[in-house]
Amino acid sequence: MAAEPWQVAEISGPVKAFVIQKPAVVVGMMRKAQRAVLVAGHLSLQRLKEGSALDYALDIAKFGGADFVATAHIIGEVKNRGYDNAYSMPAMDIAGRLQDAEWSGLDGKGRYDLALFIGLPYYMAWTILSGLKHRATHLKTISIDKYYQPHATWSFPNLTEQAWEENLKAVKEALRGVRR
Amino acid sequence: MENIRIKVDKVKTPSLHLSNLEITLGKVLEEEWEEKMGPTPFPTSTDLRSWDHKLLQKYKPVYLPYCDVCCLCTMGKCDLTSGKRGACGLDIWAQQSRIVLVACCIGASTHVGHARHLVEYLINRFGRDAPIDIGSKVGVEIEAPVTRLVCGIKPKKLGDLEEVLSYLEREIVQLLAATHTGQEGDNIDFESKVFHAGMIDQVGMEVADIAQISALGYPKADPEAPLVELGMGTIDSSKPMVLVIGHNVPPAAHIIDYLQDHGLMGKVEVAGICCTAHDLTRYNPKAKIVGPLSWQLRFIRSGVPDVIVVDEQCIRTDVLKEAQAIKAPVIATTAKDCQGLPDLTKEDADEIVKRIVEGQIPGALILKPEKAGEVAARVATLIAPKRMKFKVIPDVSVVIEWGKRCAQCKDTPCRRACPNDLPIPEAMDAAEKGDISKFALLYDLCIGCGRCEHACTNAAPIHSLIVASAQKQIRDEKFYVRSGRGAVQDVEIRRVGGPIVLGEIPGVIALVGCSNYPASGVEVAQIAEEFAKRRYIVVTSGCSAMSIGMYRDEEGKTIYETFPGSFDAGGVTNVGSCVANAHIAGAAIKIASIFAKRSLRGNYEEIADYIHNRVGAVGIAWGAMSQKAAAIASGFWRLGVPVIVGPHGSKYRRMLLGRSDRDEDWMVYDARTGEKVYAGPCPEHLFYAAETKEEAMVMAAKLVMRANDTAKGRAIKLSHYIDLHKKFYGVAPSDLHLFVRSESDLSVTIREEVMKVLKEKGWKEKPIPDPTLLPRMIRKEG
Ligand code: SF4
Ligand code: SF4
Numbered sequence: 001m002a003a004e005p006w007q008v009a010e011i012s013g014p015v016k017a018f019v020i021q022k023p024a025v026v027v028g029m030m031r032k033a034q035r036a037v038l039v040a041g042h043l044s045l046q047r048l049k050e051g052s053a054l055d056y057a058l059d060i061a062k063f064g065g066a067d068f069v070a071t072a073h074i075i076g077e078v079k080n081r082g083y084d085n086a087y088s089m090p091a092m093d094i095a096g097r098l099q100d101a102e103w104s105g106l107d108g109k110g111r112y113d114l115a116l117f118i119g120l121p122y123y124m125a126w127t128i129l130s131g132l133k134h135r136a137t138h139l140k141t142i143s144i145d146k147y148y149q150p151h152a153t154w155s156f157p158n159l160t161e162q163a164w165e166e167n168l169k170a171v172k173e174a175l176r177g178v179r180r
Numbered sequence: 181m182e183n184i185r186i187k188v189d190k191v192k193t194p195s196l197h198l199s200n201l202e203i204t205l206g207k208v209l210e211e212e213w214e215e216k217m218g219p220t221p222f223p224t225s226t227d228l229r230s231w232d233h234k235l236l237q238k239y240k241p242v243y244l245p246y247c248d249v250c251c252l253c254t255m256g257k258c259d260l261t262s263g264k265r266g267a268c269g270l271d272i273w274a275q276q277s278r279i280v281l282v283a284c285c286i287g288a289s290t291h292v293g294h295a296r297h298l299v300e301y302l303i304n305r306f307g308r309d310a311p312i313d314i315g316s317k318v319g320v321e322i323e324a325p326v327t328r329l330v331c332g333i334k335p336k337k338l339g340d341l342e343e344v345l346s347y348l349e350r351e352i353v354q355l356l357a358a359t360h361t362g363q364e365g366d367n368i369d370f371e372s373k374v375f376h377a378g379m380i381d382q383v384g385m386e387v388a389d390i391a392q393i394s395a396l397g398y399p400k401a402d403p404e405a406p407l408v409e410l411g412m413g414t415i416d417s418s419k420p421m422v423l424v425i426g427h428n429v430p431p432a433a434h435i436i437d438y439l440q441d442h443g444l445m446g447k448v449e450v451a452g453i454c455c456t457a458h459d460l461t462r463y464n465p466k467a468k469i470v471g472p473l474s475w476q477l478r479f480i481r482s483g484v485p486d487v488i489v490v491d492e493q494c495i496r497t498d499v500l501k502e503a504q505a506i507k508a509p510v511i512a513t514t515a516k517d518c519q520g521l522p523d524l525t526k527e528d529a530d531e532i533v534k535r536i537v538e539g540q541i542p543g544a545l546i547l548k549p550e551k552a553g554e555v556a557a558r559v560a561t562l563i564a565p566k567r568m569k570f571k572v573i574p575d576v577s578v579v580i581e582w583g584k585r586c587a588q589c590k591d592t593p594c595r596r597a598c599p600n601d602l603p604i605p606e607a608m609d610a611a612e613k614g615d616i617s618k619f620a621l622l623y624d625l626c627i628g629c630g631r632c633e634h635a636c637t638n639a640a641p642i643h644s645l646i647v648a649s650a651q652k653q654i655r656d657e658k659f660y661v662r663s664g665r666g667a668v669q670d671v672e673i674r675r676v677g678g679p680i681v682l683g684e685i686p687g688v689i690a691l692v693g694c695s696n697y698p699a700s701g702v703e704v705a706q707i708a709e710e711f712a713k714r715r716y717i718v719v720t721s722g723c724s725a726m727s728i729g730m731y732r733d734e735e736g737k738t739i740y741e742t743f744p745g746s747f748d749a750g751g752v753t754n755v756g757s758c759v760a761n762a763h764i765a766g767a768a769i770k771i772a773s774i775f776a777k778r779s780l781r782g783n784y785e786e787i788a789d790y791i792h793n794r795v796g797a798v799g800i801a802w803g804a805m806s807q808k809a810a811a812i813a814s815g816f817w818r819l820g821v822p823v824i825v826g827p828h829g830s831k832y833r834r835m836l837l838g839r840s841d842r843d844e845d846w847m848v849y850d851a852r853t854g855e856k857v858y859a860g861p862c863p864e865h866l867f868y869a870a871e872t873k874e875e876a877m878v879m880a881a882k883l884v885m886r887a888n889d890t891a892k893g894r895a896i897k898l899s900h901y902i903d904l905h906k907k908f909y910g911v912a913p914s915d916l917h918l919f920v921r922s923e924s925d926l927s928v929t930i931r932e933e934v935m936k937v938l939k940e941k942g943w944k945e946k947p948i949p950d951p952t953l954l955p956r957m958i959r960k961e962g
Contacts, residue, residue, distance in 0.1 A: 008596050008635070013248020014259045042872050073874035076910020088914065090879065091871050092830070096242035096837045103841075121698065122601060124871060127244035127830040134245055134262050134272050158591075 003157045006147030010126050015133065017148070017155040023170035025154060026116075026142055027064075030175065033114035033140075035105060036066035039094055042074050044119025048165040056168035057118050058083055060144070063175035067106050069094050071120065091120055095128040099135040116142045117152070125149055144168065213334060218783030221332030222347050225355060225376040228818070231785045232372035234953045235792075235820060238845050239836035239866035241371060243276050246833050250275050253361045268361050276833045277370035278359050280810065283832075284377035285356045287811025290493055291759060292348045292384035294428055297492075297514065299341050299387065301430050301549065302395045308339030314393045314667050315401030321670055322773060325766040325780060326386040330379060332782030338395065341387050348387075351380045371836075378814025379784070385812070386762035393666045396433060398462035403672075403746040403753070405665040406465040410729050411657030412475070414451075414468050415484055420564035421449040422556050423485035425476060427493040427758060429459035431513040431546075434553020435489070436464045448560055453479065454494050455722055455757030461663045462756060469661060471730070472695035472723030472803075474628040478647045480506060482654075483571025486560045488543075489552065492516045493758075494694070494806065498630075500542060507570045509536045509559060510543035513552045521545040529554050537562045572644060576616055579645045582638075583611025589637055597635035599828070600625055600698060604632055604642055607649075616649040623650035624700040627803075661729035662740040664721070664756020668747040668767040670774055676717065676748055677775025681794045683893015685749045686900050687711075687884030690764045691720045691728060693801030693809045698827045701727035703873040704802050708739055708752060710877055714900055715749040716884075721761050723803065725754040761812050765819060768795045784818075785954060792820020793848065793951040796884035796897070798863070799823040800876055804832075813867060822863045822883045824876050829869040836866035840918055848887055850949035854958040857949045859887035860918050874908035881905075882919075887951035891924040899927050902934075912937075921946040 003019040005011055020026060030036055038061040044054040054074070058081060061068040068086040070078045075088035087106045089097075097103045104110055115132070117125050125143065129151035132141050143149035146164040148157045156167060220227045249257045250266050258266030265271050270278070302310070312323050312335050322328065324335050327344055335341050355377050358364045364373070392398060399405035415421065424432040432452060439445045451468035452460045453475050460467040470479050473494045480488065480499070483506045490499055492514045500519045503510045512519045524532045524544040532555050535541050546552040586608035594604040602625055607618040623646050632642040647654070679685040689711045691704055704727040712718045720728055729738050743752040747767060755763045772778045772790040780787060791797070799816050801809055804825045810832060813823040817836065825832065839845055840861040848859040863883040870876035881901040889897060898919060905913040917938050920926060922945050926934050952958070 006596055007599075007601070008593070013261055015248070015261050071875075072871040073878070073908045073910075079911055088909065088911075090868070090875060092242070092835050092837060092865075092868055095244070096835065096839070097841075099242060120871065121827045123599075124827045124830045124869070127246065127833075130246070130248075131242065131244040134248070134260075135243060137262055 003148045005150050006122055006158055010123065010150070012130070012150035016150045017143070017152040019148070019157050020142070020154050023167050023174060026144060026171045027174040029114060029140065029142060029154065030064035030066065035110055035112045036064060036114040036116065037069060037106070037112045038066045038116040038118070039069045039071060039091070039120070040074070040118050041091060041120030041125070042072035043121065045074060045077060046119070048161065050165070050169070053119055053168065054078070055081070056172055059172045060116070060168070060175060063172060066116065069106065091124060091128060095131055098139060099131055101136070101138045112139060114140050114142070116144055117149070118144050122147055126151060144171070213781070215779045215781040217332050218779060218781050218786070220784050221782030223330065223784065225351065225373050228376065228784055229372050231788060232375045232818065233368065235817070235866065236368050236371050236836070239838050241273070241277065241367065241834045242837045243273055243834045244830055245272055245276055246831055248272070270365060273367040274365055274370055277367045277374065278364070280833055281355065281370050281374050281377060282359050283807040284374050284381070284811040284814050285352055285359070286807035287809070288377045288381035288384060289352050290808050291381050291388065291811070292345065292352060293516070294492060294759065295384045295388035295391070296345050296349070297428060298430070299338060299345060299391050302391050303338050306338065306395050308337060310338045310395055312336055312338065312340070312390055312394045313400070314390050315669060318401050318669050319671050320401050320667055322770055324386055324390055325769040325773065326382050326762050328780045329769055329784055329787055330383050335390070338391060341391060344383060344387055348380050348384050351376065374814050375818035378811055378816070379818045381811035382762055382765050382815035385759040386766065388759040389666065389756065389762055392429065392459065396429070396463055399663060399665050401667045401669045402665050403744065403751070405663040405745060407660040407740055408461040408465050408467070408469060408663050410469045410471070410659040410661045410726060412470055412479055412482065412654050413657035415449055415470065417484045417569055419447060419449045420486050420560040421451070421484050422487050422489060422560045423470065423479065424450070424452040424456045424460060424489045424491070425454055425495050425499070426491035427455040428491035428514060429456055429463060430549035431489055431491055431552040431556070432456050432460045433463045434550045435557050436460070436467060438554045438557040444557065444561070448557065456491055458664050458722070458725070458757040465663055469726060472701065472726045474695040477502065477628045477630055477643055480508070481572045481644055481647060483569045483573070486564045486567055487511065487556050489513060489556045490517055490519065493808065504542055505572050507567050509563065511552055511556050512543065512545045513547065513549060515547065518545045519543070523547070525551070529558070533558045533562065572641070573648050574641070574644060576648060579611050579616050579619060579648050580614055582640050582645055583608050583613070585638055586612065586640065587638055593635040593637060594632040594642055597631040599627060599629060599631065602626060611645070619646050619649035620653065622646045623653055624702065627696055657730070659729045659732070660738045660740050661726055662745045662754045664725070664754050664760055665745060666756060666760060667763045668753070668770065670770065672747040673767065673770045673774045677771040679749070680771060680796060681775060681888065683796065683886070683889040683897055686714065686716050686897045687796040687798060687880070688717045688719060688767070689880055690797065690799045691718065691724045691802070692722055692761055692764070692799055692812065693724055693804040694806055695723040695727060695803045696805035696826070696828050697803040701803070702731050704728055705731035705739060707800060707802070707873060707877055709733070711880070712739070712743045712750055712752050717747060717749060718743070718752045719747070719755060719764050719767070720752065721755045721764070722758045724801070728752070758808060758812070765815060768797050768819060768821065771795055786957065788819045789952055789954050789957065792953070794886050794888040796886050796889070797821050798880045798883045800880060801829070802826040802873070802876065804829050817866050822866050822868065824879055824883070825867070825869050826876070827869055827871050835868055837868065838864045838866070840864055840915065848949055848951040848953060849955060849958055851952045851957050851959050852950045857947060859949055859951050860921070860946070862887050862919070878904050878908055885919055887949065891922060891948070894919070894921070894925040895927045898925060899930065902930060917941045917943045921948055
């Protein structure tokens with residue numbers, strides 16, 4: 001599908017996200033980043049064929065060396081999967097902090113230069129990514145959701161569920177390979 | 181002559197001693213009022229600027245731009261991306277705050293315009309000297325807490341409200357002027373003006389509601405206001421039916437009067453959607469409520485209404501088109517919404533009725549409420565036999581037909597037009613196979629906007645198909661809502677003021693606002709039930725008050741049947757329509773006055789400081805969609821009361837978020853010593869969009885904490901916060917070190933467990949200050 005906003009009227013302004021044509025883009029960006037964070041919303045609990053979007057997100061964060069933030073009420077689900085280092089923070093709080101170039105990250109070890117997003121309601125991710133596009137010039141953002149997010153720096157296009165899962169899987173596997 | 185005012189601040193001669201005397205030809209405004217005039221009666225937007233800046237220093241705007249360009253003047257469009265400035269010099273941050281100000285001015289002018297309209301009508305009918313009485317029989321002495329606080333006057337008669345309205349109108353004009361190209365350029369000053377618009381809005385709401393309560397015989401601060409019927413299933417479709425939509429009750433009230441005077445009450449159904457419905461049932465509890473504003477399309481299309489009367493605000497702008505589809509006439513009744521209909525205000529009622537019933541015109545604009553009421557009632561009875569409840573909601577077989585016709589478009593335009601991303605193609609696919617259950621499941625999640633229909637490449641009437649598939653749900657839509665009670669009694673405040681300020685009642689949760697929900701409206705009922713069971717005080721109004729009622733517990737009871745309507749721990753209090761929101765602010769203000777004996781009169785800053793640091797109130801506007809909702813929220817922000825919105829609220833362009841990780845943001849003065857001390861992030865945010873209802877509940881339990889909480893009160897609040905966090909998140913919260921000041925802030929049952937974790941985090945005991953943000957409130961001498 002073409003790179004158009006999923007919700008048709010949610011058009012952005014002159015600067016629009018580059019479309020991720022190959023999962024390798026995500027891998028490359030994560031490898032290049034000094035400090036990355038992955039933000040996962042409650043919709044990542046959605047089941048896919050071989051696990052949930054949350055499972056893929058957790059593995060991508062783990063293999064890509066990114067901090068992991070669960071928004072809304074899903075931290076219990078994350079901890080149940082054995083990810084004790086994950087953080088819980090409301091979407092608006094992480095959005096606000098990521099806008100702040102002085103913020104030194106969830107662990108206090110320095111600011112992030114890359115943030116990945118998955119599983120937030122489309123319009124909420126849209127507004128959050130807009131804020132980051134305008135304010136956080138120190139930060140690159142990637143949407144690895146099923147739908148094109150025009151305010152991200154890079155975004156998957158609108159995908160079928162199957163293509164989305166294949167992409168998530170490819171990113172995960174490539175990062176796992178890098179890690180080895 | 182009427183406007184001549186003599187104001188004497190102080191005159192002292194050997195024989196005469198006067199202070200704070202204000203005379204308006206023939207009437208003494210300030211007679212027996214012991215309270216001294218405070219520093220800011222009738223404030224302009226800059227009079228409270230320093231207070232606003234204090235709040236905005238703690239709760240900085242976090243911007244979520246909804247548009248990257250500005251197109252307000254012909255030098256544009258200007259690209260404001262990432263700090264670029266437009267041709268006028270404005271950047272994206274100021275532009276966002278400017279748009280928020282425009283929205284809040286729209287909201288405030290809507291309420292103030294409504295108030296003006298209502299007060300003029302009531303003065304016309306009952307006279308300028310008709311008394312303001314919103315509950316004198318139950319001891320409500322503070323008749324207008326917001327007006328007293330902001331304007332420094334005590335309105336006693338309807339006529340006294342005119343001066344207040346003139347002030348409000350003047351301020352809105354000034355605020356709106358600031359949004360013109362080439363005026364305000366600072367984002368924080370725009371935000372301060374947003375707060376001002378909110379405060380103006382709050383006064384406007386109060387004026388409107390105290391006027392109608394006083395003059396129209398509504399329940400007066402009555403916790404046992406009657407239970408009224410709610411839901412599409414309660415409407416008897418065998419009778420002629422008048423549907424009223426909007427917010428301005430006079431035309432609807434005259435429908436009831438006409439029916440009563442002509443022995444037709446009970447023979448004609450009168451029911452409403454949105455706030456006119458609330459006010460109609462306050463006027464006469466035999467009237468019914470169909471549902472919140474999102475019920476417009478589904479109910480009109482059901483064909484049940486024989487005539488539709490619209491007044492103002494939150495009306496579907498295509499109501500005439502929808503009404504014509506079911507062959508029902510529309511009567512428009514205010515200048516704000518004429519619907520392109522012929523103005524027949526001056527025509528004879530018989531003639532109007534004839535022209536409408538004979539189908540010569542699709543309806544009429546009738547600006548006289550009494551005439552509009554008469555025409556509506558008569559048209560309903562005459563047209564009902566002709567219409568035979570002609571509907572456009574199809575039969576189930578038609579749903580299946582549409583399922584077969586659906587092209588299953590690859591890029592799913594229907595779904596992508598839906599604000600809640602509802603899986604319409606899947607429902608169509610199932611319908612094709614004869615299964616309408618997937619469509620029926622969408623009924624609760626659909627906000628009735630109709631966007632899917634306009635997007636469908638086949639022009640399928642998707643919303644109607646959803647409604648057609650949910651006939652069983654609709655038949656069972658038989659609920660109760662407690663009619664809007666109006667103000668909170670002074671005696672109730674006397675009872676709960678102390679426990680709220682000390683924290684023993686864990687908080688006041690106000691569920692307010694529109695029905696632009698991210699999922700089912702039942703979520704609002706679930707939030708209400710959770711907090712009422714935990715013995716918070718739950719207050720509600722507007723569409724939220726309806727949604728709360730549209731749910732039954734395991735015993736089959738609605739929330740209003742289960743919980744009392746008193747403003748007390750475990751009560752669920754419906755104050756009424758949108759404008760009744762002023763009573764929620766009024767209750768917080770009255771706590772400062774009645775419990776803490778603070779002077780209200782023109783004393784905004786001190787009272788807001790009191791509320792912000794001491795009164796654990798939180799607003800939740802789960803489906804906030806309108807500019808009015810923005811204005812209502814901003815009125816609460818200026819009082820320092822936090823507001824949570826649903827995820828769609830992120831489209832309000834910016835949040836006001838605290839930073840719990842920055843200790844320097846949470847310093848207050850200890851009024852006892854004058855020292856600046858850390859008081860913790862209480863409340864942590866001022867405006868915040870939650871992603872899920874679970875998050876909203878946990879956040880609300882956190883946002884009721886206040887710097888002033890006693891150890892016992894904080895222990896109660898923390899117990900609920902921890903318990904809700906464990907219940908919904910599955911784990912304990914990780915930020916308790918910010919809220920525990922000493923071991924006694926923790927109840928014994930959890931103390932050991934929590935202290936162990938805190939000590940690992942290097943937690944240190946902190947003092948409990950007597951908190952204030954205002955240096956002038958420091959009591960220390962010298
Ligand atoms: S009418 Fe309902 S299904 Fe259609 S777009 Fe609106 S919310 Fe979605
Ligand atoms: S747009 Fe209309 S035709 Fe296309 S999938 Fe949706 S319902 Fe079917």
